[in-house]
Amino acid sequence: MFGINDIPKFFLAFFLVLPVISFIHEAGHVFFAWLMGGRNIKVTVGTGDVLFRLGMLEVRKYYFWYGLCSFDNLRRNHRLANILIFLGGVLFNAASTLVAMYLVEEEVVEPGMLTYQFTYFSMYYIFFALLPMPYPDGTYSDGKVILDLIRNKPGIRESIYRITWDKEKEQWQVLDHSKTVVESFREEEEALARAHELAQQNRPSRLINTKSGEEVEICNYPRVPL
Template structure:
């Protein structure tokens, strides 16, 4: 039964241990993204507004909940590289568990509530990362991405581009999908952009471009397929 004596354990687990595990997990993704030539690599720990940034690391208001890694498309060996990147978080969590076990075994660390919680919640993290499932926000679990890539379903990493384009002849804004087909026409630019963003959010990785005049293209939003 949960009592007052368990409150310190709760605080330790959710406000210290879980963020440590999350950082380790994200840097597993970062390590392989870097090895495979990914550019503009960034890591966000937590959710909500940003509190502070150190290099590629962005710590957010609710630092104990959620985390993700973003990177630009790989220059080569994209399928193999993404398998490594999306597996990297789980691999680093497993390495963390093994390291804690070895340190305890060799009397470098004592078994205590921290080491117990670290091991327990690491396995929790691993389970939900490798479970092949979609998330409500349009992202997929790391496990689903890896499994699809192993089966050579590369649509999960193929970026789709959606455009909002002004057509003088028709005096309308066209929303174009990744096949350059018209999804819908709008008189108002904001409504067209809103529709393009809605479609892009549900089809990650994707981006939304706006073209006002011939040759003037501006990126409005980018929704990468992010390792979580």
């Protein structure tokens, strides 16, 4: 039964152990995103205003709540690569839990509240990350995305945005995934900036330039793992 003496243990778990577990989880996503050639990798720990940035790490005011990893332009952007990226968080959580259990069993580390909370909440994190479910904000759990990737469901497939030169109208056009003109511009840089904006807002997506008559990928924006 939860009593008054357990309140400090709760705060220890909430403000220290869970953020560490969350960071390990995001590190797993980052590792496989880096392995697959991802660029502009960023890890966000927490939510709210930014407290500080250190390299690819961004820590926000409410550091104990929420976390995500973002990246662009995977060099190996295929189904297996994305499955590994979304599975990476769980793999790192599982590996760190096994290491903690091994260190306790080998008496390298004394068993105590921290080791218990770390293993317990790591398993908790793994379970809910793998549970295939949608979240209220429209995002999906890692397990849901992995399952959709395995099934190759239409909703998980990439949208393709294009920029192309219209010779008759002498203007650059931004086309959406159905090849419908979204906007037209006089300058290529303006069209490219708008196309990047649309592709980022509608992940997963690819951005393609068709000026030369051939479709050349400029950038891709994979789905963001949590």
